[in-house]
Amino acid sequence: VSFHYRADGFFPGSGDSDDIGAGPGRFASVNVPLKEGVSDAQFAASFAAVIDAAFEAFDPGAVVCQCGADALATDEFKIFFNLTLTGYLDCVKLLLQSAGRCCSGRWRRLSFPLWTAITALAVGVDLDKDIPEHSFFSQYGPDFCLDVTPSLKRNLNDSTELRLLVESAVENLKRLAEALQL
Template identity: 35%
Template sequence: MEKVMEIFRPGTEVLQCEADSLSRDRLGCFNLSIKGHAECVRYMRSFNVPILLLGGGGYTIRNVAHCWCYETGVALGVEVDHKIPQHEYYEYFGPDYTLHVAPSNMENKNSRPLLDDIREKLLDYLSKLQHAPVSG
């Protein structure tokens, strides 16, 4: 994303925060923790460009509630407490009423060589695109 931001220099970001990549999602086959998922939000905030977060995806409703709660805090620069206080949507955080969902023991099939290969291909594609005009 650093290269994307460098090439296109957007005035704003729109980040789709699909929650179906979280561990134990009924449809997704990934195993991300909520903290890992939120690192994307934290990273994109580091570019100091206005950001619009969109929800979506996620087929385990409790995971979605946990994820969006935590990522809203990350987007605002606020550390959200792990223990969920009573509120009108409290039941969505059961059965333990804490923020973070434990990852499963799913095998990680993303080898370092595979990820490096994908990254290199994407950087090559980006290098061939027209970049944003230089201001000044």
């Protein structure tokens, strides 16, 4: 599902509402091209309706959210939208609520420390391993720290097989790079 600005001559030149995929992927691509000046309320209402339908249709096991900041009202490139942080956060809250209802919750206990650690890394913040008391403290149990100890599970990854897999992937990427230069 993609909500984006769409106009003739505007990169990437695709993303019309009738760009729905092809072949076995027909109807799997959902584009919501918006015009200049869309407000928080309009964006959130449109987002809610489409996301609810998307969750109903796809019943996803995972959700990836990418929020481009160029839709903010104060974007220096003036990419035409009029959204505030509230508009973005309202949509992300809805997405999190929807994902919580359908995406497998059995890993949720491990998700909290993982996401916290990744976010801290992304923003350049060092965190203590011990989780401080807060309203979601219980979600970090049973040891209440940002650490995962390796298990005693047997490693079935043979170093030679792993090396060959990596070499194959690198070779395929070289071929892709060559094909793109044609």
